[in-house]
Amino acid sequence: MDEAQARDVLAAAGVLPGPARNARLLALGENAVFAAGDLVVKVGRDAELIGRARRELDIAVWLAEAGVPAVRAAETDALLVEGHPVTVWHRLPDPVRPAEPRDLAELLRVVHALPAPSFTLPPRELLGGVERWLRLAGDAVDPADAAYLRERRDGFAAAAAALTPRLTPGPIHGDALPRNVHVGPDGPVLVDLETFSADLREHDLVVMVLSRDRYGLPAEAYDSFTETYGWDVREWEGCDVLRGARETASCAWVAQHAPTNPKALAEFERRVASLRNGDEAVRWYSF
Numbered sequence: 001m002d003e004a005q006a007r008d009v010l011a012a013a014g015v016l017p018g019p020a021r022n023a024r025l026l027a028l029g030e031n032a033v034f035a036a037g038d039l040v041v042k043v044g045r046d047a048e049l050i051g052r053a054r055r056e057l058d059i060a061v062w063l064a065e066a067g068v069p070a071v072r073a074a075e076t077d078a079l080l081v082e083g084h085p086v087t088v089w090h091r092l093p094d095p096v097r098p099a100e101p102r103d104l105a106e107l108l109r110v111v112h113a114l115p116a117p118s119f120t121l122p123p124r125e126l127l128g129g130v131e132r133w134l135r136l137a138g139d140a141v142d143p144a145d146a147a148y149l150r151e152r153r154d155g156f157a158a159a160a161a162a163l164t165p166r167l168t169p170g171p172i173h174g175d176a177l178p179r180n181v182h183v184g185p186d187g188p189v190l191v192d193l194e195t196f197s198a199d200l201r202e203h204d205l206v207v208m209v210l211s212r213d214r215y216g217l218p219a220e221a222y223d224s225f226t227e228t229y230g231w232d233v234r235e236w237e238g239c240d241v242l243r244g245a246r247e248t249a250s251c252a253w254v255a256q257h258a259p260t261n262p263k264a265l266a267e268f269e270r271r272v273a274s275l276r277n278g279d280e281a282v283r284w285y286s287f
Contacts, residue, residue, distance in 0.1 A: 006032030013081045044085035053078040053085035056194040062117040069189040099181035101225035103188040124197035130252040137255035145272045156245040163238040167201040176204040205233035206242040214284040
């Protein structure tokens with residue numbers, strides 16, 4: 001799905017007060033995210049994501065009732081428009097500054113203290129999207145690379161299932177990165193709730209380990225994260241397993257963009273090569 005296709009879906013949905021062509025594209029990844037007036041609209045890549053979109057709305061209501069600072073839904077049901085899930089959200093005020101790792105840690109402490117909601121949260125299927133992302137990549141990626149990632153996925157899935165957690169399992173964000181925190185006039189709030197799960201709390205902490213190791217997060221920024229949260233997941237013997245699973249998923253995620261974006265293909269190939277070679281010093285770039 002490119003921007004033009006997403007705008008066509010946005011126009012067909014009819015959820016904005018003005019023309020879809022005037023909406024501003026905020027992001028184009030797993031979803032196309034548009035802003036117009038006081039609303040933000042998310043357009044999912046395919047119909048398979050409709051269940052996740054509906055659950056994200058339920059999560060937003062639950063977090064609001066629990067008083068957790070998070071984005072709020074403007075409509076409580078997801079639409080399926082031309083085979084794409086569409087959800088509508090209240091637009092947040094302009095940020096007062098970029099989110100920092102310590103802001104994320106502060107919010108994770110709140111989330112990790114929550115009891116389970118009245119509805120069922122799924123387990124964090126960190127590797128569950130690998131097959132779909134590789135399918136969307138099609139012939140744009142080397143079949144040998146796709147086969148390698150599938151094998152790696154299966155190995156880490158088995159290893160992760162055997163882990164003994166240090167923290168009590170429960171609700172987690174699932175994609176705990178500073179980019180999923182918005183710092184407005186009233187402080188930091190969580191956004192992108194679609195990966196909320198009930199699983200090992202360590203999942204939310206390993207994300208920042210990978211940011212430090214692969215994406216160039218400075219050591220002092222990582223330290224501010226662990227100090228605010230109150231624990232460094234690298235002390236846990238299962239850290240390397242979840243980190244490896246996250247690396248595998250992050251590599252496969254880029255593949256879905258390869259058919260239409262040469263830069264995505266180049267990044268995918270760099271990531272696969274670094275995994276094949278066991279070279280943990282290779283820098284990955286956000287996409």
